[in-house]
């Protein structure tokens with residue numbers, strides 16, 4: 001029997017650095033895990049490729065996916081839908097490979113309801129001033145939206161207690177090593193559990 005892959009969910013407030021940390025983890029190429037490509041209705045940005053960065057959908061197409069139960073979770077975020085295609089997640093896990101989701105907090109909570117056996121990692125900012133500075137420096141939002149994102153971040157940080165791990169994103173390098181160490185230790189847990197279930201071969 002193939003050992004099932006792990007479901008790894010990286011989440012946290014907007015601007016904390018989820019995308020940055022996820023990209024750094026994948027460009028390191030240390031582990032053989034698969035990134036779950038989300039579906040979204042937001043506009044494709046320059047340089048983004050359909051089927052690589054996201055599956056870009058119309059609202060109608062996305063709503064069909066919801067109706068047909070094709071999404072593990074979805075949310076409406078700043079006026080656009082984002083969701084995780086369920087098929088790919090399930091097939092990857094069944095094939096014995098780890099799947100990595102980088103999604104916002106509401107979606108992560110929906111996944112936890114459906115797949116509590118996953119590993120849930122919450123990325124935290126060193127402090128709230130630094131979170132605001134990151135959102136401002138990113139330069140993608142006007143100031144009323146920045147205020148909204150900060151208010152939302154406070155509510156989201158309250159949900160941290162439902163996660164298995166909290167990782168501070170002080171430097172990208174530190175956060176990447178902590179996330180990789182967590183995944184390594186989750187693998188060890190699974191291997192030990194499987195070994196303990198094997199019949200004793202020593203006699």
Ligand SMILES: Nc1nc2c(ncn2[C@@H]2O[C@H](COP(=O)(O)OP(=O)(O)O)[C@@H](O)[C@H]2O)c(=O)[nH]1
Nearest residue numbers: 019038039074075077082083084102103104107
């Ligand atoms: N719930 C959910 N959130 C997602 C999904 N894909 C991306 N996100 C989150 O949606 C938010 C907006 O993503 P995006 O438009 O790419 O903006 P950016 O990451 O802020 O540049 C980020 O917090 C992502 O983590 C998904 O499939 N489900």
Ligand SMILES: Nc1ncnc2c1ncn2[C@@H]1O[C@H](COP(=O)(O)OP(=O)(O)O)[C@@H](O)[C@H]1O
Nearest residue numbers: 014015016017018019020134138169170171172
């Ligand atoms: N450890 C870090 N130290 C300083 N700046 C960071 C760090 N991680 C991410 N950033 C910056 O913060 C901003 C938000 O990061 P991003 O990955 O877009 O966040 P999220 O995906 O959580 O919304 C970006 O400008 C990014 O370059």
